[in-house]
Amino acid sequence: MDITYPPQTAAFRTEVRDLLAEYLPEGWQGIGALDEEAAWAFAREWRTRLAGLGLLSVAWPQEYGGRGLTKLHQVVLMEELAKAGVPFGLPQDTFGVKMLANTLLRWGTEEQKLHFLPRILSGKDTWCQGYSEPGAGSDLASLTTRARLVHEDDGDHWVIDGQKVWTSGAHISDWIFVLARTNPEASKHRGISFLLVPLDQPGIEVRPFRMATGQEHFNEVFFTGARTRADLVVGGVDNGWAVAQSLLGVERGEEAATNPILFKSELERLIELAREYGKDKDPVIRQRIAWCWSKVEIMRYLGYRVLSGWLEGKEPGPETSISKLFWSEYHLRVTDLAMDIMGMHAQAIKGRQPLRTYRADDPGAVNSSASWSTGYLLARSGTIYAGTSQVQRNILAEKVLGLPREPKIAS
Structure with missing residues (x-):
């Protein structure tokens, strides 16, 4: 296996190093050397700069705010950030930038991409993942959270009832991508849809767990008649397992x-x-x-x-x-x-x-x-x-x- 990096990555590595040299203060020892308040302030400002330069979205197509480069360039970026002791975005970017954005790039409609991808990059929308349930963790296809389509004067909506658990960062997120059963008559791997759901609404309750570390990170999320627009299904109705x-x-x-x-x-x-x-x-x-x-x-x-x-x-x-x-x-x-x-x-x-x-x-x-x-x-x-x-x-x-x-x- 040839593990040498191709020449086209050299200019990008130099760009990243120049950015770090310009931005980081003299004597920088890594974000871990800062106290908690200063670390958060740095991370937020640093994330804004990365997003503005297209470095949060190196391998995305340019029409959606990316640089149009390769995953290899993304690895080069991670190498340089790790050496410098600076983070790649904020914790919730795992769900928004890494998970959902790449899923939308493959499965989303053009309208979904144009609406959500810029908001993910800017940090305007933060996301969490609604997969596991009390009775459907390892066997995710056994999930029982259900969504039914209703026709109303203000448009069609999915109405969602059920519960998710171990939902990382739900208490600090704006949106959740949810796996819900939309066809109860289908076999368990079929009849599931991938829905985009706003968290700030009366039909959703978020309850954080206190972990052994003293942190509050995981959550229970309860859906009782929660709603989301009918068009906020990714990859097609009943195709959520593939997504x-x-x-x-x-x-x-x-x-x-x-x-x-x-x-x-x-x-x-x-x-x-x-x-x-x-x-x-x-x-x-x-x-x-x-x-x-x-x-x-x-x-x-x-x-x-x-x-x-x-x-x-x-x-x-x-x-x-x-x-x-x-x-x-x-x-x-x-x-x-x-x-x-x-x-x-x-x-x-x-x-x-x-x-x-x-x-x-x-x-x-x-x-x-x-x-x-x-x-x-x-x-x-x-x-x-x-x-x-x-x-x-x-x-x-x-x-x-x-x-x-x-x-x-x-x-």
């Missing part, structure tokens, strides 16, 4: 291409942590760090495979579950190692810090007991959200390796 799978492919594909950059940055902080605590000469700790390094390298090569497919015009498929399974299981081990390096100091957990989630997707995270302890707690959820490790193994077994389907166990 949802496409979105998950984009999410996992982008993670495969960019997460190795962020995990490498995290590993560098871990090595510095070992030096700080005088554990860098410990042979067992050194061996475990070497294990982490080898896994980050494996992730890097897995990312190249996804990236090469993108450059050939291939859509990410079920094989992207390899990356999701790999990084989430890895992150359990690397945060375990951080706890062992710090010993009793790992118990120094601060209060809620909503900007810095201290995962690998925060290149500017503070190298402190509090940050690593919070990351350790959050890593537990990485093997659950966006598809559990068990589900990822089933997907790979059945859809990639072609093994027989897992037999159903009678209840």
Whole structure:
């Protein structure tokens, strides 16, 4: 495999480096070196600048506010941002910029693209994901949230009833993309539609969960006669399962291409942590760090495979579950190692810090007991959200390796 970057990316890398040199203050040590208020202020201003330069939408077509470049350019951007210790947008951009926007680019109507994409880029609309339900997490196709089309004097609307759970950031979002059953007579993988729903309305109640870290991030969302316009269905009525799978492919594909950059940055902080605590000469700790390094390298090569497919015009498929399974299981081990390096100091957990989630997707995270302890707690959820490790193994077994389907166990 040729892993050298083609010459056309060199000018773009120089552009990004020049921007960072111009914008970042002298002595910049990363966003993690700022206090919480200053970090939020920087992140908001930095996001505005990225959006204005088309760097939040590097690979989007130019007619929708993008740069019309390739996913490889996006990887180059992530490399330079990680080195500089600055974020790519705000936390909710995961759902708006990365997930929904790319889904609209493939499945949306022209009217949907022209309306929503500029608002996503500007930050005017923030989004969350309405997939999981109390009885439909791993088996998402068993969802029971329903939507019925009603004809009214002010136009046709979907009326939605049901519940979603583990909805990240719903309490700070304007909109939610919802999977709802629109044809109860169809089989469970059919009859589902992908709806765009405003959250600020009387028929929706959002209840945040307090996590073990002290943060409020996950939510329950209740729909009781909630409404959205009939034309705000993406990919066609009763075709939501295909749209949802496409979105998950984009999410996992982008993670495969960019997460190795962020995990490498995290590993560098871990090595510095070992030096700080005088554990860098410990042979067992050194061996475990070497294990982490080898896994980050494996992730890097897995990312190249996804990236090469993108450059050939291939859509990410079920094989992207390899990356999701790999990084989430890895992150359990690397945060375990951080706890062992710090010993009793790992118990120094601060209060809620909503900007810095201290995962690998925060290149500017503070190298402190509090940050690593919070990351350790959050890593537990990485093997659950966006598809559990068990589900990822089933997907790979059945859809990639072609093994027989897992037999159903009678209840």
